Amino acid sequence: MLVFAKIKSVQEKLKSLKKETSIGFVPTMGALHKGHLSLIEQAKKENDFVVVSIFINPTQFDKQEDLINYPKTIENDLDLLKSVSCDLVFIPTAEEIYANNITSSSFDFNGLEYQMEGKFRDGHFNGVGTIVKRLFEIVMPHNAYFGEKDFQQLQIIKNLVAQNQMPINIIGCPIFRENDGLAMSSRNERLTTAHRAAAPFIYKTLQKAKVEFGTKNADELKIWVENEFKNQPLLDLEYFEIADEDTLISIQDIKTSQKQRAFIAVFAGKIRLIDNISL
Numbered sequence: 001m002l003v004f005a006k007i008k009s010v011q012e013k014l015k016s017l018k019k020e021t022s023i024g025f026v027p028t029m030g031a032l033h034k035g036h037l038s039l040i041e042q043a044k045k046e047n048d049f050v051v052v053s054i055f056i057n058p059t060q061f062d063k064q065e066d067l068i069n070y071p072k073t074i075e076n077d078l079d080l081l082k083s084v085s086c087d088l089v090f091i092p093t094a095e096e097i098y099a100n101n102i103t104s105s106s107f108d109f110n111g112l113e114y115q116m117e118g119k120f121r122d123g124h125f126n127g128v129g130t131i132v133k134r135l136f137e138i139v140m141p142h143n144a145y146f147g148e149k150d151f152q153q154l155q156i157i158k159n160l161v162a163q164n165q166m167p168i169n170i171i172g173c174p175i176f177r178e179n180d181g182l183a184m185s186s187r188n189e190r191l192t193t194a195h196r197a198a199a200p201f202i203y204k205t206l207q208k209a210k211v212e213f214g215t216k217n218a219d220e221l222k223i224w225v226e227n228e229f230k231n232q233p234l235l236d237l238e239y240f241e242i243a244d245e246d247t248l249i250s251i252q253d254i255k256t257s258q259k260q261r262a263f264i265a266v267f268a269g270k271i272r273l274i275d276n277i278s279l
């Protein structure tokens with residue numbers, strides 16, 4: 001497994017591959033878990049050569065504290081990447097990516113950026129757009145893999161690629177969960193024991209909401225979910241939305257299509273967790 005910190009080294013290696021080599025790419029922020037590995041395994045199946053990046057992108061954090069406390073487990077990450085036969089790991093510094101200008105560009109994602117996460121995390125998707133575009137320009141993969149765990153991000157990346165006419169297939173991968181249903185996340189590491197024990201309630205509520213979304217309309221369901229969380233002293237609901245998968249615009253009414261999804265963000269103490277479910 002090759003491990004590079006410099007853009008030039010990555011590009012030289014990729015240039016040296018045979019022309020017909022298909023390149024799969026999985027961008028991450030490290031602190032890898034089985035959710036990340038499921039993306040890499042899918043990329044391995046579908047490509048000749050797989051590149052994984054590990055970069056904690058400063059411009060996508062709306063809270064400095066979250067950036068500083070983001071888990072860093074590089075040695076373990078490299079072991080895990082070897083175990084799934086990753087071909088190349090790119091671990092740049094912030095200077096390598098941004099030079100002396102750690103700022104994000106401003107994007108127009110056709111309104112996708114104003115919904116849900118966009119309302120609560122100021123500048124987040126400009127940061128995501130900036131780093132993913134930069135990484136795509138460096139790696140120029142044929143296929144890039146993103147988790148449905150961050151469903152809004154997945155839709156925004158599809159939009160980014162279409163707008164910039166980048167010849168990259170964006171592939172969404174299913175959410176990988178702990179046995180108790182909690183969506184795997186690097187942030188789960190930072191939960192206290194009590195908050196970790198409370199957190200599976202998030203997915204349980206999404207599953208119940210899915211069942212209820214035949215008899216209740218979206219507005220009624222929102223109120224029902226809000227009430228459910230009032231009985232959970234360790235969990236603080238930030239939002240629950242039902243939205244169209246393509247536009248991410250909220251739905252007020254009853255179920256009308258197969259392409260509707262429920263989205264949730266919850267604080268478990270200081271740790272913010274997100275999840276979603278197809279309805």
Ligand code: AMP
Nearest residue numbers: 028029030035146147149150175176184
């Ligand atoms: P992150 O390191 O959190 O930026 O995540 C890197 C990629 O892994 C993103 O495309 C995430 O959506 C994806 N990912 C994170 N957690 C999961 C999960 N539990 N299941 C599937 N994909 C995930």
